[in-house]
Amino acid sequence: MSGLIKARSLSMVPPMAGGGQGLPPLSCLYLVSSFLAMEPTDTVLTYARLCGGGSVTESVQRFIWDRCLREAIGKSHAPYLRNFLKKLISEIELKHGDVLDELYELLTNSLAYSNEANSLNGNVRALKCISFLFPEDFYEHQSCSMTNRLLVSLSCSLNMLEGDTGCSIWPSSLFLAEYILSYPQIFSKKSCFELGSGVGLVGICLAHAKANEVILSDGDLSTLANMKLNLSLNNLNLDDNHEFEYLKSQSSVKCLHLPWESAAETELLALNPDIILGADIIYNPSCLPDLVRVLSTLLHHEKSRSPFEDMSSPKEHPVAYISSVIRNTETFDRFLGLLEAANLAIVDLTPTCQPLSLLPYMQSYNRSTIRFFMLSGKQNGSQASQSSLKLGCIPAN
């Protein structure tokens, strides 16, 4: 299983078994994961009920207190915590159950808590923890303390509609993250460059997949600042050259301020990536010509070899993986037209290359809305498409 991520390389958390005595482990896992990811409180309550066989029993409350709330005090987004506690307590009271004293106490304290700490430049930011849940046999287990859960912490905006789009977690990046973690062998030892990286989730997953080099970029400076915060939250350290080095691995992560409109050809060619990635970047018609110009420069560039590579093997051209929700077909058709004019090939991978479902508890994430494409330069388009397609469809284990 080469290329797979070793469990100890991440912020892994202990398994649920033992955390909630006598409670169903899968429902417990979904309960904690949905709470940490700040899923709608009704979703979290659904899992709480499932844990208790239909109601939020005392042992479920104890489990919630131990595994969700105690950790969240002072860190969690206060209005979310308050709302969850209110709904939890009223659900228990409605069913004439006994509410744990700790829950009442925390609600009283949280009602008195000022919301100021959660405001940054007028925009509400929260810390969401996304748990990627792997199938039982996905990892090589090296000791019984290792688990199949990978936790990624992300500072993000809760308001998608007011500017700041790069500080929200968009479903396309959840999909791309699932793809990278499902097929790490595609990205391992490769140089990867992402356009419009937003919160940095894709880059964090690329580092976990042991990409040789990860370069993230965005055109928005506040998004870039938030992305850097997220890299450090996930143990990707900023070194003296302002590059992040993945602890205990060879991967380095760089963050670039790169508006597509002003990206110079020399700057792009110097990146020399094997793989280009983008999640939810095809939505603004006025940006499309520059986006396609950037893609075309990168994809038509013959990748230069390092001195250690085999000089007799054929030179490779880069490929791009783009995940997208198509909200407006006219905008997407315009993108296709620009690709054609730039001599770029596009293959729809959606029907054939679905990643593992690593976020099964996340009811707010609807994978069926997401399309997944591979782009390449046309001169070797068919060859590149076929080899990558083949790779992408082989399950990691």
Ligand SMILES: C[S@@+](CC[C@H](N)C(=O)[O-])C[C@H]1O[C@@H](n2cnc3c(N)ncnc32)[C@H](O)[C@@H]1O
């Ligand atoms: C909808 S968000 C997607 C963010 C992230 N990829 C995700 O899926 O969660 C689009 C991202 O592209 C960036 N972006 C939009 N137009 C851009 C441009 N012209 N140049 C560079 N970045 C741009 C935005 O700042 C934002 O981070």
